[in-house]
Amino acid sequence: MKLKINRNIPLIDQHDKNFMYGGKFGGNFIPETLKKPIDDLTKLFAKLRRDKNFLRERNHHFTNYIGAPTPFIKLENLTDHLGGAQIYAKVVSEANGGAHKIYNATVHCLIAKKAGKKYIVGDTGAGYAGKMLSMAAKKFGLKCKIFMGAKDIKRQRPNVEAMRKNGAEIVPVTTGSQTLVDAVSECMRYWVSNCDTSHMCVGSTVGPNIFIKICAWSTAQISRELMQQVKEEFGKIPKKLKLINCVGGGSSAAGFWNEFINTHAEFIGVEAGGPKNSKLHAAPLTNGSKIGILHGAAQYVIQDKEGQIGSTESISAGLDYPGISPLHCFLKDTKRAKYTSASDEDALKAYLLVSKLENISPSLEPSHAFAEAIRIAPKLKNSEVIIVNSCGDSLKDKDIIKQKLGSYIR
Amino acid sequence: MKSKIALAFENCKKEKRAALITYTVAGDNTKNNSLKILNKISKHADILELGFPHNTPIADGGQIQGSSHRALKNGMKLKDVFQIVKKFKKTNPLKPLILMGYYNLIYQNGESNFLKNCKSSGVDGLIIVDLPYPENKDFANRCKKKGINFIQLLSPTTSRERMKNIIKNSHDMIYYISMLSTTGGKLKVSPKKILENYNKIKRINPSKNLVIGFGITDKTISSLKSANGLVVGSLLCKTITNSLKMRQNPVTKLDKVVYNLKKKII
Ligand SMILES: Cc1ncc(COP(=O)(O)O)c(C=O)c1O
Numbered sequence: 001m002k003l004k005i006n007r008n009i010p011l012i013d014q015h016d017k018n019f020m021y022g023g024k025f026g027g028n029f030i031p032e033t034l035k036k037p038i039d040d041l042t043k044l045f046a047k048l049r050r051d052k053n054f055l056r057e058r059n060h061h062f063t064n065y066i067g068a069p070t071p072f073i074k075l076e077n078l079t080d081h082l083g084g085a086q087i088y089a090k091v092v093s094e095a096n097g098g099a100h101k102i103y104n105a106t107v108h109c110l111i112a113k114k115a116g117k118k119y120i121v122g123d124t125g126a127g128y129a130g131k132m133l134s135m136a137a138k139k140f141g142l143k144c145k146i147f148m149g150a151k152d153i154k155r156q157r158p159n160v161e162a163m164r165k166n167g168a169e170i171v172p173v174t175t176g177s178q179t180l181v182d183a184v185s186e187c188m189r190y191w192v193s194n195c196d197t198s199h200m201c202v203g204s205t206v207g208p209n210i211f212i213k214i215c216a217w218s219t220a221q222i223s224r225e226l227m228q229q230v231k232e233e234f235g236k237i238p239k240k241l242k243l244i245n246c247v248g249g250g251s252s253a254a255g256f257w258n259e260f261i262n263t264h265a266e267f268i269g270v271e272a273g274g275p276k277n278s279k280l281h282a283a284p285l286t287n288g289s290k291i292g293i294l295h296g297a298a299q300y301v302i303q304d305k306e307g308q309i310g311s312t313e314s315i316s317a318g319l320d321y322p323g324i325s326p327l328h329c330f331l332k333d334t335k336r337a338k339y340t341s342a343s344d345e346d347a348l349k350a351y352l353l354v355s356k357l358e359n360i361s362p363s364l365e366p367s368h369a370f371a372e373a374i375r376i377a378p379k380l381k382n383s384e385v386i387i388v389n390s391c392g393d394s395l396k397d398k399d400i401i402k403q404k405l406g407s408y409i410r
Numbered sequence: 411m412k413s414k415i416a417l418a419f420e421n422c423k424k425e426k427r428a429a430l431i432t433y434t435v436a437g438d439n440t441k442n443n444s445l446k447i448l449n450k451i452s453k454h455a456d457i458l459e460l461g462f463p464h465n466t467p468i469a470d471g472g473q474i475q476g477s478s479h480r481a482l483k484n485g486m487k488l489k490d491v492f493q494i495v496k497k498f499k500k501t502n503p504l505k506p507l508i509l510m511g512y513y514n515l516i517y518q519n520g521e522s523n524f525l526k527n528c529k530s531s532g533v534d535g536l537i538i539v540d541l542p543y544p545e546n547k548d549f550a551n552r553c554k555k556k557g558i559n560f561i562q563l564l565s566p567t568t569s570r571e572r573m574k575n576i577i578k579n580s581h582d583m584i585y586y587i588s589m590l591s592t593t594g595g596k597l598k599v600s601p602k603k604i605l606e607n608y609n610k611i612k613r614i615n616p617s618k619n620l621v622i623g624f625g626i627t628d629k630t631i632s633s634l635k636s637a638n639g640l641v642v643g644s645l646l647c648k649t650i651t652n653s654l655k656m657r658q659n660p661v662t663k664l665d666k667v668v669y670n671l672k673k674k675i676i
Contacts, residue, residue, distance in 0.1 A: 018545055029513055029540040031469040033590055036567040175475060176465065188468045193591045195567065293514040293540065294466065306487055307518035309466045 003334045007262050011254075011327060012213045019209035020298065022333055026326035028208045030296045034188075037195040042210045044115055049217065058110060062221055065139065066102050069225035070094045072233065072387075077357035078374075085242075085380035087373055088233075090226050090256065091360055093393040097132045099363075100252045100391045103218040105132035105201060109140040111214065112199035119198040121145045123187040125152055125180030125248065126318030126365065127159025128392060129203030134168035144168040145198075147187040151178040152317045158396045177311060180248075180321045184295050204249025205325035208296040212325060219255020222389065227259045230387075240384040241265040242376075245391070246368040247339070248272070248282070248318045250325035252391040257337070266338070269328060270368045272314035273341035280313035282320050283341035285332050294323040300332075315344035315400060316364035318392070342371035348404055350374050351394060361410040363392030364400065414506040414534050415559050416582040418456045419619040419638060428635045428675050429456040431621060432668055433510065433643030435474065436460050436491040437481030439650055443661055444481075448498045450665040452505045454672040457583075458498075459537065459641065462491045462511040469539050471594030473644035476651055488519055492531040499532035508535035508561065521549060525556050535559030537585060543576045554581060561585050564611060566599075577615050585641070586611060588624045594644030597625035601633035608637055628671055635675040642671055 003022040006014050020027045028038060048054040062068045071091040079087045092100045105122075112120050120142045124130030130146035137144035146163055150172045153160050163170055171190075176182040184202065191200040202211035205219075230237060243260060245253035247269040257267050271283035281287060284300040292301040294309060302310035302322035314320040331337040342350070347364055350371035355361040362370055369388050377386055394401065394410055402408045412420075422429040432455040436444050448458055463478035463486055470478070495507055509528065516524045516538065528536070536553060538546065543562060550560035562580045564573055565587040577584065586608060589599040604622060612620055622634055623641030634640055646664060653663040 027545065028542070029545075030542060031539055031565075032542050032563040033469075033565040033567050033587060035542050035565075035572070036569060181466065185466055185468050189471070189592045192469055193595060196590055290518075293512070293517060295468065296540065298517075303514070303518070305518065307514040307516075308464065308482065 003330065005261065005334050005336050011258060011261055012216050014330070015209065021326050021330040024291060025299055025329040026209050026212065026297050028296060029293045029298070030208050031192055033192050034195060034208070038208050038210055041115070045111065045210060045214055048111065048114060054110070058107060061106055061110070062103070066096045066106060067094065068221065069229060072226060072229035075354070075358050078354060081357055082374060082377040084377040084382065085384040085386045086382065087377055088385065088387045089360060089390045090222065090387060092222055092252070092389055092391040093360070093362070097128070097135055098393045099128040099132065100219055100222060100255060101128040101132040101203065102136070103221050103255065104203070104215045104251060105129065105136040107214060107218040108133070108199065108201035109136040109142055112142055113140055115199060117142070117197065117199040119143045119145070119194070120201060121147070121187055121190055121198050122201040123147050123180065123183040123203050125149070125183065125203070125320060126316070126363070126392070127152065127156035127163070127396060128318065130168065130170070131159045131162045133201055134163045134166035137168065138166045145171060145190070147171050147173055147183045147190065149177070149179040149183045150174045152180065152183070155400055156317050156396055157399060179317065181309065181312070188295065204251040205254050205327055206249040206295055206297060206323060212297070212327060215251045216254040216258065216327060219251050220258040222255040223257060223259035226256070226387070234385070237263050237265060238385040242268055242384070242386045244268045244270065244369045244373050244386060245389040246270050246319060246365045247324060247328060248321050248365065250328045252389055254325060254327050256389040261336070267331065267336065268372060269337055269339040270372045271339060271341040272316055272319035272368060273343040274313040276343045276345050278313055280311055281341065282312040282314040282322065284322065284324050285328065285339040286341040297326050299323050299326050300329050315347060315404070316368065318365040319368065340372060342368040346371040348401070351401065352405065355394065355409050360390055361394040362390045363394050364397045365392050366390045413557070413559055413582050414504060415457060416619070418506050419583070422456055422639070428637050429621065429639035430454065430672050430675060431457045431459060431639050431641040432646060433459040433461060433641060434646050435463050435477035435481050436494050437463060437484050437486030438477040438647070439480050439654060439660055440484055441486065441490055441494065445494050445497055446661045447664050448494070449501065450661055451668040452502050454668045457506045457508060457639070459508045459510050459643070460491070460495065462488060462509055462515060464512040464515060467512060469592050471592040471644060473594040473647040473651065477647040488515060492527045495533055496531040506534040507532065508537060508559070509533050510537040511539065513538050513541045521552060525552060525558065528558055529556050533558060535561050535583065537561045537563070543579060547579065550579065559583060563587060566590060566607060573611060574614055577618060580618060583619045583621060586620055586622050588622050588626070591624055593624060595625050597630050601630060604634065605636060628667070628674065631671055632674040640675065
């Protein structure tokens with residue numbers, strides 16, 4: 001069966017009655033206990049997204065709390081240095097808190113309030129999703145609990161400190177690889193036990209269908225802004241336009257591309273290739289992983305023949321996840337987006353080059369996207385345009401960068 | 411022909427007692443020991459649940475995660491699980507055995523292949539934690555055609571309408587999750603309240619065999635004994651963990667624990 005995108009329906013709604021995209025990605029592979037909470041949340045969200053007051057409220061917070069629009073800038077020096085396509089950045093790291101995770105966190109807190117919940121729980125890898133949820137929870141008066149792998153707590157210290165300052169309880173997860181995949185599992189377990197009092201926020205476009213929807217619906221703000229900014233800059237959508245975004249779970253990319261789905265803009269998703277000399281990676285789409293079930297959804301996922309979820313490795317905690325959003329599986333199979341990967345080393349090099357030449361300093365996640373931009377830009381004509389989503393700031397990666405490169409610049 | 415599961419419940423009803431249902435993980439702590447455990451505890455238990463381990467179990471608490479981890483570290487594969495079942499069934503052909511686990515392992519094995527393996531090794535039923543109703547309709551029907559029980563789950567969050575539908579689509583056994591919890595949680599709802607819920611469900615269709623699981627230990631089991639069946643899992647996994655820590659034989663330890671559980675409900 002050849003999969004096709006439907007131009008008349010929002011991407012997040014292109015699922016069948018079993019909540020599967022293209023008949024094979026997504027769904028709700030969940031324990032019975034979560035059926036009702038997920039069903040309730042699905043109904044509530046369906047209502048809220050049609051509610052003018054709710055949208056007004058959301059837009060108010062997007063503008064005044066998160067800060068809209070985030071800057072859209074030309075990277076003149078990088079463009080000159082590489083001598084090919086014109087390179088731009090959408091500096092989403094200028095959003096309140098420093099990353100795109102604030103959109104999803106804010107919307108989830110708004111929904112939790114509408115649902116009458118007093119507690120909110122979430123997972124985090126790089127610590128951004130947790131930091132943002134703790135920020136938004138504080139703002140909206142919710143008690144917040146964050147699940148984070150013990151390995152990530154060590155490697156993403158600045159964000160952990162921010163969470164603590166915001167008064168969130170951080171639960172270290174010491175099972176398995178002690179990274180994002182285990183944090184999401186543990187958070188879901190917590191929700192199974194506490195779904196009557198707590199709202200759960202999944203930190204990316206993964207998990208049971210409703211979490212994918214809410215997350216992508218929230219980050220779509222990025223491309224709503226970008227569409228306008230592109231039209232202001234170029235008068236129209238440039239003939240040859242590439243939108244490059246890193247993908248871990250895929251929330252940043254989904255939001256960056258959403259408004260451009262029905263245009264001719266090319267989408268390139270960059271996964272974490274892991275260390276150059278390692279067999280391990282976090283790039284299920286690039287490396288042809290098979291479809292499997294992870295965290296309640298069918299997706300391409302790193303696993304062994306038996307169906308045990310496989311180990312991953314990446315320098316970037318935010319991309320270090322064996323699965324990938326069902327939305328991106330769908331975009332891949334419909335050939336609407338292309339996916340590739342960048343190694344740890346290439347991401348570090350890209351971080352360094354961009355930080356040296358420009359006023360921005362991407363964190364290790366978007367540095368994967370910059371690595372791809374840097375790789376292809378010299379081969380492209382000057383009339384071509386590349387836009388990279390710079391969705392995080394390197395400050396949180398200071399320790400890792402210092403350790404790998406000897407020094408840290410920003 | 412009646413299923414072995416149905417017969418086990420009939421037998422218990424004749425004896426006016428609840429069925430004792432145990433859960434252990436295949437390969438915990440070794441392939442041999444888990445077979446020995448099944449052989450031993452089947453003298454006391456009426457139905458055996460055997461977990462096929464997954465490394466990302468989203469509905470299991472620490473104890474069962476620990477058991478699964480031990481089993482996987484021993485290199486436990488699905489084919490080993492079926493081998494254990496086959497060997498067990500050779501000496502205990504009438505004792506019902508239910509496999510329990512997560513859907514991804516079935517998905518990777520292929521549904522048809524998996525069911526074929528179930529059939530040839532003698533599996534009587536399946537509990538798939540993350541394949542709820544109605545998504546499980548097709549698979550449940552395929553199970554039925556093969557004479558394998560697909561065991562539906564109900565939880566305190568399940569609405570009454572939904573319960574009716576699930577019960578209508580159920581086979582010889584239904585599993586009621588006692589409380590909002592992963593496996594291995596402390597019983598945070600009173601047995602009285604659990605039985606109240608249980609009886610409400612029972613009234614929807616009194617002829618269905620309804621068992622209660624999650625949070626049941628030697629301390630709480632007797633207060634729930636009016637149910638058709640009671641499942642004990644995490645306590646058994648914990649017993650294995652502790653006996654390994656104390657360098658004791660997990661097989662004899664488990665035999666004792668299950669014997670005691672049985673004593674408490676007869
Ligand atoms: C800055 C940044 N970019 C990207 C990601 C990857 O997540 P996603 O693919 O959902 O955008 C993360 C995740 O933590 C992140 O912190």
